Amino acid sequence: MSPRILVLYHSSHGSVKAMAHDIADAVLAAGAEPLLRTFVARASDDIEVTLADLQHCDGLAFGSPTRFGMMAYQAKQFWESTSELWLKGALIDKPAVVFTSSSSMHGGNEATLLNLSLPLLHHGMLLLGVPYDTPELSSTQSGGTPYGASHVAGLNNSSDLTKEERAICRAVGKRLVTIARKLK
Structure with missing residues (x-):
């Protein structure tokens, strides 16, 4: 049976949704x-x-736009409703990746990726980063970090991902499936 991967996101201007679709692909x-x-x-x-x-996914890709180095309130509000799953340990040992988008190069992408990780770690999930065998991680001039996929939308909020950003999104999606399959 194939792993079921939940690609969960909030997107205000389309960038995070574009990333979610690349990961899902x-x-x-x-x-x-x-x-x-x-x-x-x-x-x-x-x-x-x-x-x-x-509860029923085998792996999670979780994305939100950057809001002052933190996840959007819609995402935080959802995680605050997951105590029932936390009490049951329903997410323990499920692999997860995180992704985000900001308006500027120094708009808090890495801080947001770390912030997105916190509820996942509290739930006992296995957080996966982007290893340096993803060549685009070393060549990107926009988004992409070892903590997760990211996008720099610019002040015009462009949802057009660079080829490196798209490759990093695809790499985290593929890695998530690989690990979920090994754990299943």
């Missing part, structure tokens, strides 16, 4: 089932996440 290409979910449905193709989606 990589999950599918790696032979797993991607479940694209969001905290707040804004478009007709958006599906809101449920606690059951989170």
Whole structure:
């Protein structure tokens, strides 16, 4: 049975959604089932996440735009509703990756990636970074860190990902499936 990978995101201007779709494409290409979910449905193709989606996934990719070095409140609000899963240990040992987007190079991407990691670690999830065998991590002039995939949207909030940002998104999606498959 193929791993089910929940790609969970919030996107205000489309950048994080574009990243989520690249990650989901990589999950599918790696032979797993991607479940694209969001905290707040804004478009007709958006599906809101449920606690059951989170409980029954085999791996998680979690993304949010940068808000002063932290996740968007919509994401935080959702995580604050997951105590039931925490009490049951429902997410323990599930692999996870994080991703984000900011308006500037120094807009808090790395701080946000670390902030996104905190509820996952509290739930006992296994946090995966981006290893340096991903060549684009060393060549990017925009987004991408060892902590997770990132995008620099610029002051015009462009959701157009660079080729390096897209490659890093695909690399984390593929790695997430690889680890989820090993753990399943």
